[in-house]
Amino acid sequence: MSEPLSLGLDLSTQQLKSLLINERAVVVYDLAVGYDRDLPQYGTTNGAIYGPAAGHVTSPVAMWVQALDLILQRMKDAGVDFSRIRAVSGAGQQHGSVYWSTTAEDSLASLDPSKTLLSQLVPNAFSIHSSPIWQDSSTTRECRNLEDIIGGPQALADLTGSRAYERFTGAQIKKIRTERPDEYVKTARISLVSSFLPSLFLGSIAPIEVSDASGMNLMDIAHCRWDERLLRACGGTELKAKIGPEPVLGGTVLGKVSSWWVKRWGFHPDCLVTSFTGDNPATMVALSTPGDAVLSLGTSTTLLLAIPPSDTPPARFTTSHLLAHPTTAGAHIAMLCYKNGSLAREKVRNEYASGDWARFNELVAARTPGNEGYWGLYFPLPEIIPPNVIGNFYFKSEDGLTAPTPVEKLPDRAHPRAIVESQLLSIRARVAAILQQDTPHLRRLVLTGGASTNPIIRQLFADLFGIPVYVPEDTSEAAATGGALLARYAWRRSNGGFGGTFEEMRAGDADRMKLVAQPDKEITKVYDRLVEAYTLCEDFVVKACDKA
Numbered sequence: 149m150s151e152p153l154s155l156g157l158d159l160s161t162q163q164l165k166s167l168l169i170n171e172r173a174v175v176v177y178d179l180a181v182g183y184d185r186d187l188p189q190y191g192t193t194n195g196a197i198y199g200p201a202a203g204h205v206t207s208p209v210a211m212w213v214q215a216l217d218l219i220l221q222r223m224k225d226a227g228v229d230f231s232r233i234r235a236v237s238g239a240g241q242q243h244g245s246v247y248w249s250t251t252a253e254d255s256l257a258s259l260d261p262s263k264t265l266l267s268q269l270v271p272n273a274f275s276i277h278s279s280p281i282w283q284d285s286s287t288t289r290e291c292r293n294l295e296d297i298i299g300g301p302q303a304l305a306d307l308t309g310s311r312a313y314e315r316f317t318g319a320q321i322k323k324i325r326t327e328r329p330d331e332y333v334k335t336a337r338i339s340l341v342s343s344f345l346p347s348l349f350l351g352s353i354a355p356i357e358v359s360d361a362s363g364m365n366l367m368d369i370a371h372c373r374w375d376e377r378l379l380r381a382c383g384g385t386e387l388k389a390k391i392g393p394e395p396v397l398g399g400t401v402l403g404k405v406s407s408w409w410v411k412r413w414g415f416h417p418d419c420l421v422t423s424f425t426g427d428n429p430a431t432m433v434a435l436s437t438p439g440d441a442v443l444s445l446g447t448s449t450t451l452l453l454a455i456p457p458s459d460t461p462p463a464r465f466t467t468s469h470l471l472a473h474p475t476t477a478g479a480h481i482a483m484l485c486y487k488n489g490s491l492a493r494e495k496v497r498n499e500y501a502s503g504d505w506a507r508f509n510e511l512v513a514a515r516t517p518g519n520e521g522y523w524g525l526y527f528p529l530p531e532i533i534p535p536n537v538i539g540n541f542y543f544k545s546e547d548g549l550t551a552p553t554p555v556e557k558l559p560d561r562a563h564p565r566a567i568v569e570s571q572l573l574s575i576r577a578r579v580a581a582i583l584q585q586d587t588p589h590l591r592r593l594v595l596t597g598g599a600s601t602n603p604i605i606r607q608l609f610a611d612l613f614g615i616p617v618y619v620p621e622d623t624s625e626a627a628a629t630g631g632a633l634l635a636r637y638a639w640r641r642s643n644g645g646f647g648g649t650f651e652e653m654r655a656g657d658a659d660r661m662k663l664v665a666q667p668d669k670e671i672t673k674v675y676d677r678l679v680e681a682y683t684l685c686e687d688f689v690v691k692a693c694d695k696a
């Protein structure tokens with residue numbers, strides 16, 4: 149009999165990725181559909197529609213559905229035997245939400261195998277066709293109102309793990325309910341991106357998963373249950389029904405694939421569908437072992453630290469996020485997320501390095517740590533950290549260390565190093581604050597996501613943090629890998645062969661990480677001294693944006 153496979157999907161900002169692993173967790177297929185490239189008819193830029201109003205960022209839900217139709221065709225063309233897939237799980241970009249109509253459950257349950265998902269679902273299954281995504285920053289008013297109701301930002305962080313954030317789903321729902329009451333009334337259920345995808349596989353609407361639920365400002369993080377006050381504040385008494393059952397752990401078996409999958413694509417009728425999680429929690433599922441810091445360099449730049457279960461609940465901060473862990477009850481993830489990551493670097497690459505990463509890298513490598521005293525902070529989109537700053541800001545300090553003063557512009561050649569150094573120093577300036585009492589001493593930094601393939605970026609991270617940098621051997625798609633591992637866990641448990649925890653299953657897998665950069669301790673010392681100058685630049689930016 150052919151070896152069983154586990155499927156992990158990752159519906160992220162710019163692409164839908166599909167990864168199949170075998171029983172030894174080795175990647176056997178790795179495919180993607182890029183929204184701008186493969187589905188240009190939706191008119192997205194980097195997977196999103198910006199506007200019409202300032203701060204609005206959405207993605208067409210039809211594009212996501214069609215991306216799934218297309219990736220299945222690509223898997224078939226690549227020779228995937230769907231009957232070997234024994235379980236499906238995955239990941240979704242966090243915070244984004246999908247609004248199902250009152251007829252959606254019926255449509256999902258009666259899909260015709262001669263037709264695509266797109267042709268059957270898009271006419272009627274959604275009450276809102278543009279899904280707000282994590283880059284949206286249009287809900288500041290809703291955020292402040294929610295914090296006022298609960299007793300301020302710290303009180304909300306204590307309850308949910310985060311103060312109110314514009315992209316969090318609670319504030320997004322609150323805005324829709326106020327501004328589009330008719331569509332809200334016509335919404336029977338609301339999914340996160342990570343619960344939307346398994347719904348398509350199941351043929352019914354899936355529950356939301358605990359770790360991704362932590363990115364909504366709706367869940368009591370201590371108990372991993374919806375909080376009635378928050379539900380009411382964001383969506384009225386009717387939100388409880390729309391949001392569905394209490395959150396479940398990642399990889400929970402939800403059922404089997406619906407007959408559409410069996411008849412149209414040849415899936416095994418016993419193929420399990422398990423709960424998907426957020427892309428960042430899924431990355432942790434794939435990569436994190438105690439003592440690792442994980443840095444996802446996808447569209448966003450996201451630093452992740454695992455916090456093991458402890459008798460003392462972890463501290464909640466108003467400057468970072470605390471998420472419930474997707475697979476270990478009682479454990480958590482501390483997270484810092486920057487909106488201006490890859491896309492801001494791409495903009496600098498296009499303006500100053502002929503749109504070429506190799507040229508960008510040459511320009512970075514041609515300059516010394518500290519960039520000869522030139523500083524640049526780049527926020528083309530309203531940032532998350534520091535909150536809502538926008539624009540480009542340049543500074544010069546005579547020796548790189550003394551207080552930098554604002555300048556109009558930088559020499560063209562200084563920009564590539566300036567953006568990478570300022571982005572890294574921002575993380576460095578904050579990392580100590582989110583290390584918890586129980587977090588193990590950091591041994592290594594694990595990079596993933598599109599920019600983790602860049603050797604110069606790898607080296608700068610090693611030098612700046614003073615620890616070795618690793619990447620996974622097989623793939624830079626950690627979130628899809630995490631999804632595939634959740635699927636494999638569900639399959640192994642339900643087949644009677646394995647009774648342990650997810651972590652016990654992972655302990656039996658080989659550690660397929662490769663060392664890609666060692667720190668130069670002398671350079672680390674230079675960066676230690678630059679943190680203060682960076683912080684002064686950032687303070688200036690915050691004040692300038694407050695005044696504007």
Ligand SMILES: Nc1ncnc2c1ncn2[C@@H]1O[C@H](COP(=O)(O)OP(=O)(O)O)[C@@H](O)[C@H]1O
Pocket residue numbers: 160161162163445446447448490491494505596597598599600601602
């Ligand atoms: N060689 C490279 N150097 C730096 N960044 C890169 C490189 N290759 C790809 N990227 C970045 O990776 C980003 C996409 O990463 P990816 O993990 O696929 O994003 P997402 O999961 O958010 O869709 C692109 O925006 C691009 O800027």
Ligand SMILES: O=C(CO)[C@@H](O)[C@H](O)COP(=O)(O)O
Pocket residue numbers: 160161162240241242243282315363426427428444446447448449450485
């Ligand atoms: O908003 C966040 C996390 O809070 C983002 O990290 C999204 O989850 C999108 O992730 P990528 O597409 O950048 O991986």
